[in-house]
Amino acid sequence: MASDNFRVCPTTGLKVDFSAQTLIKLNAFTAIVFLLVGGLLGLAIVLTRWQAVHLLTAELFYRALTLHGIAMLVAWIVFFEMALLYFTSAILLNCRLAVPWLGWLQYILMLVGGAIVTVMVLTGNADVMFTSYVPLKAHHLYYLGIVLFAVGAILGCVTFFATLGIAKTEKTYQGSVPLVTYGAIVAAIIAILTLAHGAIFFIPTWLWALGVIPMMDPETYRLLFWGFGHSTQQINVAAMIACWYAIGTLTVGAQPASEKFSRSAFALYAIFICIASEHHLLVDPGISAAHKEWNTGYFMHLAVLASMMHAFSVPAQIEIALRKKGYTKGMFEWLKKAPWGDPAFSSMVFSVTGFGFMGGITGILYGTEQLNIIRHNTIAVPGHFHATVVVGTTMAFMGITYYVLPLIFQRQVAFPTVAKLQPYVYGVGMWIFCIAMMFVGGFGVPRRHWDITAAESLFKGELSFGPTVDLGFAVVAIGGVLAFVGGAMFVLNAVATVAMGKKVNQ
Amino acid sequence: MSLGSPTKYWWDEPLDPYEKTWVWAAGVFCVLITIAMPFWHYTGDQNPSQEYYKISPEKFDAATERFITAYKVGEEQGIPVVVPPPKSDIFIRAHQFGWEPILKLKVGQSYKLHLGSMDMNHGFSLQPINMNFQVVPGWDNILNITPTTTGVFHIVCNEYCGLGHHTMIGKLYVE
Ligand code: HEM
Numbered sequence: 001m002a003s004d005n006f007r008v009c010p011t012t013g014l015k016v017d018f019s020a021q022t023l024i025k026l027n028a029f030t031a032i033v034f035l036l037v038g039g040l041l042g043l044a045i046v047l048t049r050w051q052a053v054h055l056l057t058a059e060l061f062y063r064a065l066t067l068h069g070i071a072m073l074v075a076w077i078v079f080f081e082m083a084l085l086y087f088t089s090a091i092l093l094n095c096r097l098a099v100p101w102l103g104w105l106q107y108i109l110m111l112v113g114g115a116i117v118t119v120m121v122l123t124g125n126a127d128v129m130f131t132s133y134v135p136l137k138a139h140h141l142y143y144l145g146i147v148l149f150a151v152g153a154i155l156g157c158v159t160f161f162a163t164l165g166i167a168k169t170e171k172t173y174q175g176s177v178p179l180v181t182y183g184a185i186v187a188a189i190i191a192i193l194t195l196a197h198g199a200i201f202f203i204p205t206w207l208w209a210l211g212v213i214p215m216m217d218p219e220t221y222r223l224l225f226w227g228f229g230h231s232t233q234q235i236n237v238a239a240m241i242a243c244w245y246a247i248g249t250l251t252v253g254a255q256p257a258s259e260k261f262s263r264s265a266f267a268l269y270a271i272f273i274c275i276a277s278e279h280h281l282l283v284d285p286g287i288s289a290a291h292k293e294w295n296t297g298y299f300m301h302l303a304v305l306a307s308m309m310h311a312f313s314v315p316a317q318i319e320i321a322l323r324k325k326g327y328t329k330g331m332f333e334w335l336k337k338a339p340w341g342d343p344a345f346s347s348m349v350f351s352v353t354g355f356g357f358m359g360g361i362t363g364i365l366y367g368t369e370q371l372n373i374i375r376h377n378t379i380a381v382p383g384h385f386h387a388t389v390v391v392g393t394t395m396a397f398m399g400i401t402y403y404v405l406p407l408i409f410q411r412q413v414a415f416p417t418v419a420k421l422q423p424y425v426y427g428v429g430m431w432i433f434c435i436a437m438m439f440v441g442g443f444g445v446p447r448r449h450w451d452i453t454a455a456e457s458l459f460k461g462e463l464s465f466g467p468t469v470d471l472g473f474a475v476v477a478i479g480g481v482l483a484f485v486g487g488a489m490f491v492l493n494a495v496a497t498v499a500m501g502k503k504v505n506q
Numbered sequence: 507m508s509l510g511s512p513t514k515y516w517w518d519e520p521l522d523p524y525e526k527t528w529v530w531a532a533g534v535f536c537v538l539i540t541i542a543m544p545f546w547h548y549t550g551d552q553n554p555s556q557e558y559y560k561i562s563p564e565k566f567d568a569a570t571e572r573f574i575t576a577y578k579v580g581e582e583q584g585i586p587v588v589v590p591p592p593k594s595d596i597f598i599r600a601h602q603f604g605w606e607p608i609l610k611l612k613v614g615q616s617y618k619l620h621l622g623s624m625d626m627n628h629g630f631s632l633q634p635i636n637m638n639f640q641v642v643p644g645w646d647n648i649l650n651i652t653p654t655t656t657g658v659f660h661i662v663c664n665e666y667c668g669l670g671h672h673t674m675i676g677k678l679y680v681e
Pocket residue numbers: 038039042043045046049065066068069070072073076077129130131379382386389390394446447448449480481483484487
């Protein structure tokens with residue numbers, strides 16, 4: 001049945017649209033390149049914060065930190081999400097990709113935008129961190145780069161929805177869309193809303209950097225920034241959970257225990273997107289306590305409810321599937337016999353547990369008005385979000401990559417043993433790294449800080465966080481280096497697979 | 507399977523008792539943590555005080571200068587040292603890259619502390635007791651404080667504010 005624009009996947013029997021396939025390859029590969037860049041920067045940063053090594057100069061440290069945040073949180077994650085959008089629409093629905101040139105425009109705009117931002121940061125024209133709180137000012141091209149990137153991402157979402165429309169009218173699937181596609185729809189809805197919201201403050205900030213209009217009030221900027229910045233994290237959560245379900249099916253043939261249960265939980269994310277964002281502003285002036293409490297308390301916990309529902313149904317569906325395979329002895333035979341050597345499976349288990357136990361719990365704690373006083377802007381905060389966005393989202397994306405390689409790139413993973421070990425190296429490293437950072441943060445150690453001995457300040461020699469913190473940073477560094485090694489194992493294996501992996505038989 | 511379309515009437519299928527129990531348990535947990543925050547806001551004694559005003563950096567600067575002239579007792583490292591009377595309005599001015607003045611406060615006395623910035627966002631991080639507040643240009647962030655321990659404290663800037671961020675350290679005494 002393979003026509004000019006399709007091939008038929010030998011494993012799944014699905015029709016694979018060639019333009020969708022090319023765009024998935026390009027976006028996923030670009031994402032992985034950014035993961036490599038961000039990983040090298042992460043290594044340099046962590047070896048600087050460990051003051052026994054203190055690798056980079058102050059200027060390079062702040063520059064590296066700015067680019068690390070952008071290369072990872074923006075480029076790696078969003079490029080990968082674009083690949084997921086094309087995969088969950090065109091491929092899973094057995095459909096052609098709507099308006100392929102729009103997909104190409106998505107890729108080109110994001111690539112050009114990302115390149116402009118990278119160059120601006122590297123040349124010292126944007127030492128503002130990815131948050132770029134005004135009055136910190138970057139070169140106006142930096143903001144243009146971000147805007148181009150965001151427009152590209154919106155076009156990706158438009159292509160996604162157009163493809164869903166075609167699939168529906170051409171009846172390429174029966175009944176409702178698959179659960180994974182449903183999760184991607186939630187992610188894309190949130191993406192369109194939040195990116196449009198981002199324009200409200202990014203475009204005025206760009207015009208301000210150009211000298212056209214006066215600066216926006218700095219607290220208003222912070223409010224608008226986090227209304228966008230926090231909500232975009234719900235995209236990552238929805239995409240990550242879609243990957244959990246996909247990996248459950250791909251590795252052990254799991255089926256959602258209840259479609260109604262899982263889909264209701266996804267819907268909660270879309271309904272309660274913009275809230276909780278004020279947990280970034282709990283110790284700020286300009287917003288009343290009542291407003292902060294409504295925003296971070298009542299509404300946020302409905303998104304928490306959603307995560308807790310998934311945290312139940314994802315392991316449950318895996319247990320059910322494994323028990324069906326006959327692993328029914330005692331309470332835990334299914335757990336023992338689970339495919340721990342399958343890197344997608346082990347990545348997913350790290351992702352679920354790290355996101356829930358490490359990221360979720362600390363998020364709820366640090367996000368309360370009172371506890372925030374003792375954690376705001378300490379290094380415990382990066383400890384928390386490396387648990388959510390690295391152990392959680394990044395490991396879920398790494399896991400699904402092990403299936404994207406054979407299914408879409410049509411190559412067998414080049415080094416299967418490396419792949420088998422990779423999630424453990426990365427996951428264990430990241431657990432150590434996160435917990436140590438949260439521990440050190442408890443002593444009040446600031447984030448985004450080059451020198452906590454204050455050697456270049458007026459009160460040089462007076463300030464010390466004590467030997468426990470020095471030891472803590474050594475542990476942070478050990479975890480960070482281990483995670484770097486795990487990240488390198490992933491990236492090199494993926495690149496080697498694409499370049500020279502054995503072709504999967506057609 | 508989650509990669510294929512579900513059976514047609516998935517929304518009619520009833521939930522399993524386990525699932526129902528879990529939703530209820532999780533729901534109760536969410537309600538409890540939701541109540542905890544406002545509950546502590548009214549009953550606890552460490553909350554961010556929610557007083558703030560819009561004020562231009564120039565005006566805040568002038569107020570700080572008046573405050574320094576009124577109560578200055580000396581200098582340390584070129585920074586004025588100020589001993590304000592208890593129960594008064596006291597000021598700390600943040601700028602790239604320093605905090606002024608150095609306050610000498612009395613333990614057990616209450617003060618109204620005004621935090622303001624001359625330029626960028628800064629982070630008021632009082633060490634080693636570890637309390638952190640955001641200092642935003644254009645705003646007066648007011649904290650009602652009562653020092654409970656004597657000693658020397660340092661104010662670390664914990665909001666990135668430019669390439670000299672790590673040199674921005676202030677000092678505060680409680681006696
Ligand atoms: C090898 C893995 C990694 C290492 C060793 C690492 C290390 C670090 C360190 C040490 C910091 C700075 C803490 C500070 O001084 O404030 C940091 C910040 C950050 N990291 Fe990572 N990281 C890694 C992977 C990732 C990944 C995969 C992501 C995103 C998906 C990520 C996102 C961020 C963000 C957003 C920041 C905050 C930047 C800022 O404060 O502006 N990191 N990372």
